[in-house]
Amino acid sequence: MLLVTGASGHLGSLIHAGLVERGLAPLAGTRTPGRFGDAGRGVDFDDPAGPDLAGVRVLVLVSAGYGEDDVVLARHDRAIAAAERHGVRHVVYTSLIGAGDHLAFALAHRWTERRLRESRLGWTILRNGLYAELFGQLAAPVGGAVTAPFGAGALAAVARQDLADAAVRVAADPAAHHGRTYELTGSVALTAAGLAAELGVPYRPESLGVRRAALSGAGLLPFQPAMLMSIYSATAGGFLGRTHGDLARLLARPPRDPMPVAVAAAGQVPPR
Numbered sequence: 001m002l003l004v005t006g007a008s009g010h011l012g013s014l015i016h017a018g019l020v021e022r023g024l025a026p027l028a029g030t031r032t033p034g035r036f037g038d039a040g041r042g043v044d045f046d047d048p049a050g051p052d053l054a055g056v057r058v059l060v061l062v063s064a065g066y067g068e069d070d071v072v073l074a075r076h077d078r079a080i081a082a083a084e085r086h087g088v089r090h091v092v093y094t095s096l097i098g099a100g101d102h103l104a105f106a107l108a109h110r111w112t113e114r115r116l117r118e119s120r121l122g123w124t125i126l127r128n129g130l131y132a133e134l135f136g137q138l139a140a141p142v143g144g145a146v147t148a149p150f151g152a153g154a155l156a157a158v159a160r161q162d163l164a165d166a167a168v169r170v171a172a173d174p175a176a177h178h179g180r181t182y183e184l185t186g187s188v189a190l191t192a193a194g195l196a197a198e199l200g201v202p203y204r205p206e207s208l209g210v211r212r213a214a215l216s217g218a219g220l221l222p223f224q225p226a227m228l229m230s231i232y233s234a235t236a237g238g239f240l241g242r243t244h245g246d247l248a249r250l251l252a253r254p255p256r257d258p259m260p261v262a263v264a265a266a267g268q269v270p271p272r
């Protein structure tokens with residue numbers, strides 16, 4: 001049996017739906033199992049008892065990354081320990097692109113990768129690039145211009161649907177991807193200037209300091225400003241622009257163009 005965690009979230013729901021489409025009858029592991037009827041399985045990594053993975057052979061572990069490192073590490077540890085306890089054969093983990101080591105949320109991903117590699121479980125690590133949807137949201141126009149502090153940096157953004165499609169392919173045939181780590185990006189890198197041009201507005205990059213000051217008064221959770229600032233900083237610093245061919249090979253087709261995805265996401269952010 002297959003189980004996908006985070007099944008109510010953006011990525012997990014797409015993975016779950018893709019596996020359903022393939023007729024693989026996956027379980028939906030989520031904190032809100034009721035919406036999935038008989039396929040729902042209550043999974044809350046914050047429960048110290050750990051999730052019940054009885055009968056699960058392949059676990060798609062979607063990172064539960066919104067939190068401080070100690071919280072996220074504890075969540076992922078409970079998930080992997082439960083997989084070990086319940087005889088899961090293979091874990092597919094949605095991690096972070098290798099180039100993302102400068103990002104504030106990288107540590108939890110690398111810790112989880114190491115925890116898996118040192119386990120006796122079969123595993124595949126999907127190092128997901130940053131979502132094109134996220135780039136669009138972060139670079140959405142403010143006052144008629146794109147003002148985000150991305151400098152001239154490029155981001156090898158990727159459509160969430162492509163990442164889900166890749167996870168579905170791996171989860172459907174885990175033996176073929178045993179012990180493999182994939183770097184998953186789109187095939188072109190996006191810039192804020194390029195996005196602004198698509199949107200027909202000017203790009204007026206602001207400084208990191210101005211953005212940090214704005215975020216500090218935005219009512220975010222304590223860990224969020226550092227996460228967001230690291231995305232701007234690492235992109236502007238040129239660390240996230242490299243594209244890889246793993247996604248095209250896994251999908252056996254070119255990845256979606258991330259630009260229209262980013263444009264659509266930017267359009268969904270209310271004008272400010």
Ligand SMILES: NC(=O)c1ccc[n+]([C@@H]2O[C@H](COP(=O)([O-])OP(=O)(O)OC[C@H]3O[C@@H](n4cnc5c(N)ncnc54)[C@H](OP(=O)(O)O)[C@@H]3O)[C@@H](O)[C@H]2O)c1
Nearest residue numbers: 006007008009010011030031044045046063064065130131
């Ligand atoms: N590559 C990127 O650009 C990027 C951007 C943002 C986030 N991420 C990472 O990728 C993950 C998936 O992204 P997404 O867009 O699908 O995010 P999302 O829509 O916020 O979904 C995250 C899911 O994590 C699950 N989760 C959170 N806390 C949990 C807990 N205590 N126990 C069990 N599950 C828990 C939830 O699943 P249920 O609601 O089903 O319980 C939630 O829906 C995120 O959690 C984050 O780690 C990546």
